[in-house]
Amino acid sequence: MKKLVALLLALCLVLGCASALAAPIEINIYHHMSSDTARGVVTEKILEKFNQEYEGVYKAVSSVNPDFPTYQEKVKAMISANETPDIFCYNFNPNDLSRQNSGKLMDLAPYMDEEWKARFKQSDLDLLTLDGKLYSLPRAQQSAVFYYNAELLAAAGYDQFPTTWDDFFACCEALKANGVSAISLYTADDAWYATCFLTYVFSSVAGNELANSGVIDCEEMVKAAEYLQKAFAYTTSDAVGGNYSVASNNFFTGKTAIVIDGPWFMGSIPAEMIDKVKVAVAPSFADGKIAANYQVTDAQSPWAAAAQEDPAKAEAVVALLKYLTNEESTKSYTLDGSEYQSARLTLTDEDMASMNSVQREYFNVYSGGEANIVNIQRNLSTAANAALPSLVEALVLGECTAADFVADLAAENAY
Numbered sequence: 233m234k235k236l237v238a239l240l241l242a243l244c245l246v247l248g249c250a251s252a253l254a255a256p257i258e259i260n261i262y263h264h265m266s267s268d269t270a271r272g273v274v275t276e277k278i279l280e281k282f283n284q285e286y287e288g289v290y291k292a293v294s295s296v297n298p299d300f301p302t303y304q305e306k307v308k309a310m311i312s313a314n315e316t317p318d319i320f321c322y323n324f325n326p327n328d329l330s331r332q333n334s335g336k337l338m339d340l341a342p343y344m345d346e347e348w349k350a351r352f353k354q355s356d357l358d359l360l361t362l363d364g365k366l367y368s369l370p371r372a373q374q375s376a377v378f379y380y381n382a383e384l385l386a387a388a389g390y391d392q393f394p395t396t397w398d399d400f401f402a403c404c405e406a407l408k409a410n411g412v413s414a415i416s417l418y419t420a421d422d423a424w425y426a427t428c429f430l431t432y433v434f435s436s437v438a439g440n441e442l443a444n445s446g447v448i449d450c451e452e453m454v455k456a457a458e459y460l461q462k463a464f465a466y467t468t469s470d471a472v473g474g475n476y477s478v479a480s481n482n483f484f485t486g487k488t489a490i491v492i493d494g495p496w497f498m499g500s501i502p503a504e505m506i507d508k509v510k511v512a513v514a515p516s517f518a519d520g521k522i523a524a525n526y527q528v529t530d531a532q533s534p535w536a537a538a539a540q541e542d543p544a545k546a547e548a549v550v551a552l553l554k555y556l557t558n559e560e561s562t563k564s565y566t567l568d569g570s571e572y573q574s575a576r577l578t579l580t581d582e583d584m585a586s587m588n589s590v591q592r593e594y595f596n597v598y599s600g601g602e603a604n605i606v607n608i609q610r611n612l613s614t615a616a617n618a619a620l621p622s623l624v625e626a627l628v629l630g631e632c633t634a635a636d637f638v639a640d641l642a643a644e645n646a647y
Contacts, residue, residue, distance in 0.1 A: 257545055
């Protein structure tokens with residue numbers, strides 16, 4: 233009997249040691265927020281805190297690809313190869329549901345308790361629900377606004393940002409006369425700045441309903457393309473073939489006076505430049521077609537997770553997703569990362585006072601938005617998105633007309 237008891241005690245001791253030495257469940261998270269950006273720094277800090285709080289239980293390990301267009305294609309390739317990251321983010325496109333239809337993503341609906349669900353707008357959850365399954369979690373949907381260098385505009389005779397498109401191009405001429413390229417644009421990668429400009433003009437010509445309808449082949453889009461072609465006459469010589477890094481740096485170095493970008497842009501503005509940078513409501517045609525403070529937004533950029541066979545691993549993934557979207561993390565992204573989140577957040581007077589002048593201006597313009605239009609690029613088919621940069625380049629080089637550009641883009645979008 234004594235031998236049996238001793239054996240059982242020894243067995244318990246061995247099992248206890250084995251349990252104590254068990255490795256934490258590892259969660260790999262793949263994203264595009266590099267450490268040289270404010271939101272990237274915040275992401276790293278959030279993951280570090282998560283690992284500290286769940287030490288010995290869970291461990292988040294991140295890998296980063298800052299080239300967002302390449303990153304998104306890489307995610308698709310990983311899903312196809314059955315190597316889906318445990319957690320990743322992407323731009324939601326209702327015309328490209330390949331990720332959701334892959335059968336490789338986790339349905340988050342069963343884990344969505346009332347407390348977690350209350351963190352999000354129901355409309356955001358509805359957008360990301362397919363056949364009753366929540367394959368993605370709302371993360372962020374940012375407004376791309378007009379940032380401008382007030383010092384350069386003042387030198388050109390403009391104390392305020394132009395409110396109409398006619399005034400905008402008159403301002404471009406005045407800046408050009410001062411040796412300054414008016415606006416940052418580029419044609420490589422996703423041509424994001426160019427499509428932001430295109431969508432803003434299209435929205436102001438077409439109105440909110442048509443602009444959000446997904447229609448491309450129309451007279452209003454042709455006019456918008458004509459204005460985009462015109463805008464490229466006031467950008468830098470490296471815009472054709474240039475990418476986001478080149479175009480944004482042109483603004484930071486004073487080579488351009490205006491740029492259209494999201495809130496993440498604020499985290500990269502040099503400290504010595506903060507007082508010069510202002511945020512403006514977009515110009516319009518002042519004909520009542522669009523609300524005064526209309527905004528072009530990026531697509532919803534949600535988190536998603538790989539389907540898990542192991543219930544314990546699934547719980548680990550959900551724990552990290554909840555951590556990334558809790559009140560504290562949401563506030564960190566907003567105040568320190570200059571990225572406004574989809575999760576609900578209440579900012580105090582003290583929080584507002586902690587913002588710099590650009591953050592406060594962005595917040596005031598953003599919160600006063602009266603109409604939102606998703607950048608047309610984000611709702612294009614995969615084929616149209618692939619063709620878009622070369623089509624923009626052909627347009628600005630005069631190799632095709634605005635009508636040709638629209639017809640070609642619409643044709644690609646049919647696939």
